[in-house]
Amino acid sequence: MNGRAENFKSVFIxxxxxxxxxxxxxxxxxxxxxxxxxxxxxxxxxxxxPWIRLVNPEPLDFAVMKEFHDEGYLKILQALNxxxxxxxxxxDLLSGRKGDFLTVDPEILKYGLGTEDxxxxxxVYDYAALTAGAxxxxxxxIASGEVQVAFNxxxxxxxxxxxxxxxxxxxxxxxxxxxHLLKEGWxxxxxxxxxxxxxxxxxxxYQENRVLVISFHESGRDLYPWSGFExxxxxxxxxxxxxxxxLPQNTDDEAFxxxxxxxxxxxxxxxxxxxxxxxxxxxxxxxxxLTHLSMTNFGYCQVVKKLVGVAPRVLAxxxxxxxxxKTARSWTLAWGILNDLEPRDEYVGVVGGMMFGPEIEVGSxxxxxxxxxxxxxxxINREVDRVVSYIKQNxxxxxxxx
Numbered sequence: 001m002n003g004r005a006e007n008f009k010s011v012f013i014x015x016x017x018x019x020x021x022x023x024x025x026x027x028x029x030x031x032x033x034x035x036x037x038x039x040x041x042x043x044x045x046x047x048x049x050p051w052i053r054l055v056n057p058e059p060l061d062f063a064v065m066k067e068f069h070d071e072g073y074l075k076i077l078q079a080l081n082x083x084x085x086x087x088x089x090x091x092d093l094l095s096g097r098k099g100d101f102l103t104v105d106p107e108i109l110k111y112g113l114g115t116e117d118x119x120x121x122x123x124v125y126d127y128a129a130l131t132a133g134a135x136x137x138x139x140x141x142i143a144s145g146e147v148q149v150a151f152n153x154x155x156x157x158x159x160x161x162x163x164x165x166x167x168x169x170x171x172x173x174x175x176x177x178x179x180h181l182l183k184e185g186w187x188x189x190x191x192x193x194x195x196x197x198x199x200x201x202x203x204x205x206y207q208e209n210r211v212l213v214i215s216f217h218e219s220g221r222d223l224y225p226w227s228g229f230e231x232x233x234x235x236x237x238x239x240x241x242x243x244x245x246x247l248p249q250n251t252d253d254e255a256f257x258x259x260x261x262x263x264x265x266x267x268x269x270x271x272x273x274x275x276x277x278x279x280x281x282x283x284x285x286x287x288x289x290l291t292h293l294s295m296t297n298f299g300y301c302q303v304v305k306k307l308v309g310v311a312p313r314v315l316a317x318x319x320x321x322x323x324x325x326k327t328a329r330s331w332t333l334a335w336g337i338l339n340d341l342e343p344r345d346e347y348v349g350v351v352g353g354m355m356f357g358p359e360i361e362v363g364s365x366x367x368x369x370x371x372x373x374x375x376x377x378x379x380i381n382r383e384v385d386r387v388v389s390y391i392k393q394n395x396x397x398x399x400x401x402x
Contacts, residue, residue: 009051010149010339011141013134014038018057018154021127024119028290028322029168034153036328037318037335044343044365046336055141057134057152065132065171068179068204070163074125076111077170081125112164128171131155135173138315139181142275149314149338153331156279156317158198159225166200167225174277174317175204181275182210189273189311191264192216193303194281194319195291197228197244207238212271216260216303218284218293219246230390240398243267243391248383249292252372253299255380256284260303262388268310270399276311280304281319282330286370290322296367297330304337314338329365 019035038054041047047054065074108114121127131154138150158174159167178188178201190205192198192215205211220226234242245259268276282288284295308314316338321327336343343365372380396402 008149009053009147011053011055011138011147011151012038012041012047012335013055013057013138013150013152013155015056015130015134015154018127018130018134021121021123023121023168027119027168030322030324031154033321033324033327033331034318036324037153037331040328040332040365041335044332044336044345046332046339046341046343049339049341052339053147055137057130057137059126059129060133060136060176062129064136064180065129065176067183068162068176069171073111073163074171076108076113077125077128080108080113080120081123110164112161112166113170115165117168118165118170124170131157132171132173132176135177135315135317136180139177139275139277142313142315143181143184143186148312149316151316151335151338153318156194156281156319157200158192158194158279158319159196159200161200161203167196169200172200172204174198174201174279177315178205178211178277182208187272187274188212188277189268189271189275190214190277190279191268191307192279192281192319193260193284193300194279195283195288195293196223196281196320197225197246198279199225199227202228202232202242202244205238206234206242207236209237209241212241212243212267212273214243214245214264214267216245216247216256216264218251218291219248221246222249222292230387231394233395240395243395245387245391247293247387248380250294250372250376251284251380251384252294252377253296253302253369254371255384256293256295257299257302257306259384259388260306263391264303265306265310266396266401267399270401273311275313275315276307277315277317278307278311279317279319280331280334282321282323282327283319285321285323285326285330287323287326288321290320294370294372296369297326297333297365298367298369300330301333301337301366304334308337329367333365
């Protein structure tokens with residue numbers, strides 16, 4: 001592959017400041033994944049192209065964030081960032097220590113802050129505003145026609161609500177960007193292949209027919225946030241514009257790709273979005289410590305290729321992925337696909353080797369696929385068939401898909 005057409009342009013949105021944030025030493029969410037991804041993209045000759053730019057984001061303005069988020073909640077985040085809340089200093093809000101996590105009084109807990117998932121740390125508002133700013137920058141550059149593809153590996157905080165933090169997410173950058181795009185008259189689809197259901201985005205647009213929300217994820221029977229079942233299809237004028245494809249434990253590449261092919265392209269073609277926002281969570285990987293799917297980056301890449309094939313403009317966001325090195329590998333491959341480039345290792349054969357964490361196990365970025373067999377495979381196929389059938393019967397007719 002030689003890259004995109006002459007007028008094609010893309011941006012990789014990155015900040016060392018973001019990549020170096022840490023929730024706590026033992027927290028599973030590691031922003032450093034973004035830095036590892038950029039290093040791999042450079043190593044595999046996926047950055048130095050005339051149509052590719054590396055851009056640095058700025059924190060998003062409070063006024064833009066409150067187009068989606070509750071103003072009071074944002075002010076709480078701001079106050080915690082500066083170390084005070086209603087006259088109390090930040091340390092005075094602490095009520096004890098649980099393991100490596102600080103616990104706080106109920107005044108903070110009602111906002112979902114101070115939990116093990118969403119601890120308070122110095123600069124928490126700065127961090128949230130910068131992650132939202134990175135995603136917003138990508139949306140703005142695409143909407144202006146400046147680029148066709150933007151990738152923010154530290155985006156995709158799809159669990160946060162209007163007035164609360166949840167699931168490692170303080171500000172819902174996805175909902176903020178989509179809300180703004182709607183104000184500008186754009187038609188938007190959101191496709192989420194993260195292993196966790198994007199409940200915050202679903203809630204934001206559950207009654208909206210200008211946004212198509214499609215989520216492929218591990219079933220809420222087995223995994224946080226315990227939602228995203230196939231019968232959650234939207235309400236009111238939004239009925240049929242929320243689509244959930246819950247997948248059973250041990251779903252492999254073949255089953256995931258099949259489910260995507262059956263549901264994703266037909267709906268995206270029928271909806272005809274101007275911009276497709278894609279959450280490229282890599283926690284579907286068989287090695288991920290927080291989930292129970294059995295995918296490899298072989299199936300992951302097949303899905304990304306199919307997404308690129310049906311999307312006129314793509315805003316790609318990293319999402320989850322808690323095996324840090326496997327995630328960096330997957331995102332590097334996705335960036336190559338977004339730019340129609342094949343990764344090329346210029347250090348192959350060099351004495352002493354150049355491999356580190358992301359590639360050392362297999363000698364390349366690419367995994368070999370994993371196939372489930374026997375009763376496990378039969379169980380997976382039955383459940384995938386059931387869910388796909390439900391969506392075709394209950395959602396496809398709304399979009400006039402035969």
